[in-house]
Amino acid sequence: MSISQTVNGALRKVPAWLLYIVGPIPAFWYLYLGLTGGLGVEPIKGLEHALGLFGLKLMVAVLAITPLRKFTGISLIKFRRALGLMVFFYIACHLLVWLVLDVQDLGRIWADIIKRPYITIGMLAFVLMIPLAVTSNNWSVRKLGPMKWKMWHWLTYPAAVLGAVHYVMLVKGWQLPPLYYLGIILVLLATRMRWNQNRVAAANR
Amino acid sequence: MAGRWKNDLKWSDVTPHTEYLNRRQLLAGAGAVALGGIAGPAFSAIETVPSVYSSTEEPNALAEITAYNNFYEFGTGKEDPAANAHMLTTDPWSVKIDGLVDKPGNYDLGDLLAGVTMEERIYRFRCVEAWSMVIPWVGFELATLLDRVGVQPSAKYVYFETLVRPEEMPGQRRALLEWPYREGLRLDEAMHPLAILATGLYGDEMPKQNGAPIRLVVPWKYGFKSIKSIVRISLVDKQPEATWNMLQPREYGFYSNVNPTVDHPRWSQATERKVGGGLFAKRQDTLMFNGYEKEVSGLYAGMDLTKNF
Numbered sequence: 001m002s003i004s005q006t007v008n009g010a011l012r013k014v015p016a017w018l019l020y021i022v023g024p025i026p027a028f029w030y031l032y033l034g035l036t037g038g039l040g041v042e043p044i045k046g047l048e049h050a051l052g053l054f055g056l057k058l059m060v061a062v063l064a065i066t067p068l069r070k071f072t073g074i075s076l077i078k079f080r081r082a083l084g085l086m087v088f089f090y091i092a093c094h095l096l097v098w099l100v101l102d103v104q105d106l107g108r109i110w111a112d113i114i115k116r117p118y119i120t121i122g123m124l125a126f127v128l129m130i131p132l133a134v135t136s137n138n139w140s141v142r143k144l145g146p147m148k149w150k151m152w153h154w155l156t157y158p159a160a161v162l163g164a165v166h167y168v169m170l171v172k173g174w175q176l177p178p179l180y181y182l183g184i185i186l187v188l189l190a191t192r193m194r195w196n197q198n199r200v201a202a203a204n205r
Numbered sequence: 206m207a208g209r210w211k212n213d214l215k216w217s218d219v220t221p222h223t224e225y226l227n228r229r230q231l232l233a234g235a236g237a238v239a240l241g242g243i244a245g246p247a248f249s250a251i252e253t254v255p256s257v258y259s260s261t262e263e264p265n266a267l268a269e270i271t272a273y274n275n276f277y278e279f280g281t282g283k284e285d286p287a288a289n290a291h292m293l294t295t296d297p298w299s300v301k302i303d304g305l306v307d308k309p310g311n312y313d314l315g316d317l318l319a320g321v322t323m324e325e326r327i328y329r330f331r332c333v334e335a336w337s338m339v340i341p342w343v344g345f346e347l348a349t350l351l352d353r354v355g356v357q358p359s360a361k362y363v364y365f366e367t368l369v370r371p372e373e374m375p376g377q378r379r380a381l382l383e384w385p386y387r388e389g390l391r392l393d394e395a396m397h398p399l400a401i402l403a404t405g406l407y408g409d410e411m412p413k414q415n416g417a418p419i420r421l422v423v424p425w426k427y428g429f430k431s432i433k434s435i436v437r438i439s440l441v442d443k444q445p446e447a448t449w450n451m452l453q454p455r456e457y458g459f460y461s462n463v464n465p466t467v468d469h470p471r472w473s474q475a476t477e478r479k480v481g482g483g484l485f486a487k488r489q490d491t492l493m494f495n496g497y498e499k500e501v502s503g504l505y506a507g508m509d510l511t512k513n514f
Contacts, residue, residue, distance in 0.1 A: 034484045040284060041269040042336060043484045104488055108473060116471050170471070172334075173381055173452060175281050 004073030011076065019082035026054055027093055048097045055090030056167060058083055059160050060184055067191040081136050084156070088133040091126055091163070118169035125162035128155045160185050251323055251343050251405050258399055259327035260496070264407075265338040269481045271412045275332065276433055277382055278367065278374040279414065285376070286414035292373045293434070295418040304364070304439035307355025314418055318404060321345045325408070326401055326422070331463045331495045333427035333449075337477045342422050343411075344403030348396045356392070356440055363395040364388075364445035365421060366437035382448050388432040389445035389459070390423065393504055399424055399497060402435075425497040427461045458514040462505070463495035467514045 030050045033039045039046030062083045065076045103109050112119045131152055134140070141149045164182035171178055276286035298314040327341045351363070367386035371377040377384050394400060403422045404411055411417040416433025423430050429449050439445070449457035456470050465475045476488040494501050505513075 041273045041480050042283070042478075044478070044486065045336075047484065101484060108475075112473065115468075118471055171281070172449075173281075175381065176379075 002073065007074045011074075011078075016078050016082050019079060019086065023082065023086040024089060027051060027090065030054075044097070044101045048094060048102055051090050051097060052094040052167070055087050055094055056163055056181055058087045058090060059163060060181065060188070062087060062156065063160055063185060063188040067188060070191065085133060085136055088129050091129065095123075095126055118166050121162050121169065122166035125159045125166060128159040128162070132156060132159070157189055161189070250408050251410065253323045253325040253343050253408060256324040256326050258500075259325065259341075260329055260339060262327070262329065262339045264327055264341045265479075265481050267407050270338060270340055270406060271414055273336075273338075273480055274414045275334075275428065276376075276414055276416065278376045278384075278386065278434070280376045281381065289375055290413035290417075292375075293368075293370075293413050293417065294373060295413065295434075298418050298436075300419065300435060301437045302354050302439075303437070304441050305357040305360035306440050307357065309354070317350065317419075321349060323404070324401075326403075328399075328422060328424040329495050329497075330422075330424065330428055330431075331477060331491065333429055333457065333461065333469060333474075335472060335474065335477050335491075337479050337489075337491075338481075339479070341407055342401065342403040343405030343408060344401035344422060346398050347400045347402050347421065348398065350402060350438075351395060351440075359442050360440035361392055361442050362440075362445050363390050363392060364437075364439040364441050365432045365435050366439075367432055368434045368436045383451060385436075386432060386448045387445065388421070388430055388447050389441075390430075391444075391504075392440075394423070394501075397501060397504065399500055425462055425494040425501045427457075427463060429457070430461050460505075460510075460513050462501075462510065462514075463491060464493060464510055464514065465491040466493075467511050 030039070030047055033050075034043040034047040037043070039050065062080060065080050065083075069075045069077065099109055103112060113123050114120070132155055135144065135149060135152055144152065161182075164178065164185050167178040168182055272287050273283045274286040275283070276290065279286040279289040296314075299311050300314060300317060301311050303309045323343050323345055325341055325343060327339060329337060330340050331337045347363075365388045367384075368374070369377060369385045390400065401422050402419055403416075404419050406412070406415060411420065416431075416435075419435050420433040421431045421435065430447075444459060447457075447459055450459050450461075463474075468474050474491055477491045478486055478488050492498070
C-alpha cells in the first residue's frame with residue numbers, strides 16, 4: 001500500500017465535524033491571551049492581527065488541498081468545507097475586532113472602508129466570502145446544481161489573493177512575511193492553471 | 206524661548222572621560238553601600254532636574270515603554286527590539302559631529318554628556334501608526350549641544366544618523382530600509398527647547414530597545430522622526446535625507462508634525478490609542494502638534510501644513 005493510501009485510510013476514520021469543534025479553539029485562546037496580557041501591551045492590534053493571520057493560514061490550507069491530492073494523492077477533500085467555514089469564522093472575528101474594539105466609531109468605519117485602499121480590499125475579500133459561507137451546505141449544492149455551485153465557489157481564489165494583498169498593503173514598507181503569504185497563494189493558484197495552459201499548448205501544437 | 210538654560214561652559218571645562226567614569230563608579234559604589242548590599246545589576250541612576258515642559262499626564266509603565274517598539278534595526282515586529290537589542294554594544298560610543306560647525310570631531314559620548322544638566326522630560330509620544338505613550342525621558346536640549354559645537358551661520362538643517370552594525374543589529378542584514386536610518390530637522394526646530402537628546406528614561410540609562418545610548422526626542426512630531434542610537438550629527442545647508450520620507454514620500458513627509466487633520470494615506474490620524482489600556486481601551490483625539498501647539502506652532506507660521514506634512 002502506498003503512503004498516500006495509508007494516509008487516506010487513516011483520515012477516513014477522522015470525522016470532518018471535529019474541525020468545527022477544534023477550529024474555533026485558537027480564537028478563544030487568542031481572546032484569553034488578549035484579556036490576560038499574553039498579546040502584549042497593545043492587545044487590540046494583537047488580537048486583530050492574530051485572528052486575521054490565522055484566517056489567512058487556514059485559507060492557504062484550503063487552497064493546498066487540491067494540489068496536495070494532485071501531487072501526492074493524499075485527499076483532504078472531506079475537510080475542505082469545514083476549513084473554508086473556519087476561514088470565514090476567523091476573518092469575521094478579525095473584522096469584528098476591527099469594528100468594535102479598534103475603530104470604535106461607525107462614521108470612521110465607513111470612511112476607512114471608502115478611503116483606505118487596504119481596508120477596501122480587505123472588506124471586498126470578506127464580502128466575496130459571504131456567498132461562499134452561505135452556500136456551504138448540501139442543500140445549496142443541490143439547489144444551485146454542481147456547475148453553478150462550483151462557479152460561485154471560484155470566488156475563493158480572488159478572496160484569497162485580495163486577503164493577502166490586504167496584508168501586504170497594511171504593513172510599513174515591503175516586509176517579507178506578507179509577501180510570503182501572497183507568493184504561496186499565487187503558487188497554489190498557479191498549480192491549478194498549469195493544467196489549462198498545457199491543454200492550450202497542446203491545442204496549439 | 207523663555208527660561209532655556211544657557212550654559213557658559215567651554216570644552217576645556219569638560220571632565221575627562223576616565224575621571225567621569227571614576228566618579229560614576231564612586232557614586233555607584235556609594236549607592237550599593239546605601240542599599241546595604243542588595244544584589245542586582247549596578248544601575249547608575251541618573252540625577253535629573255524637573256522641567257516646566259513636562260506633561261502632567263500619567264506616564265506609561267516602564268514595561269510598556271520597553272516592550273512595544275519600532276526599531277527596524279532589530280526587526281519589524283513590535284517585540285523584536287526588546288528581544289534583540291541586548292546584542293548592541295553601547296559602550297564605547299562616539300558621535301561624529303561634522304558639517305557646518307566650528308568644532309567638528311568624533312566625540313566620545315561621555316565627553317558630550319559631561320557637565321550637562323540632565324532633565325526629566327515627561328513627553329507625550331505619538332507614533333505615525335496612531336498609537337501613543339507618555340514617556341518620562343531623561344535628556345537635555347539639543348540646542349545645548351549645538352551651541353557648544355558652534356553652528357555656523359550658513360547651516361539651515363541638522364542631519365542625524367543611526368549606527369550601522371549588522372552583526373549586532375539583525376534587522377540591518379536585509380535592505381528593508383536604506384541603512385543607515387537617517388533623519389533631519391530644520392535648524393529652528395532643532396534649536397527649539399522641546400527638542401531633546403535623551404540618554405535615559407525613568408531616571409535610568411536608556412534601554413537599548415529605546416535607542417541607547419543617545420537618541421533624539423521631538424515630541425510634536427511622529428515618533429519616527431525621533432531617531433535612535435545616534436552616531437552622527439551634521440549641520441547642513443540643504444534639507445537632508447530622512448529614511449521614511451525617502452522610502453514613501455507620499456506617506457511620510459519631511460516635517461511629519463503630528464496633525465489630526467492630515468491623514469496618512471492609509472489610515473486616519475484623527476485619533477490615537479494610548480498603549481496599555483488593555484483590550485477595551487478607548488481611542489482619544491489626537492492633538493495638533495501632539496499637544497505642543499502653543500509652543501511650536503510659531504515655527505510653521507504661514508506654511509501650508511497639508512502640503513508640508
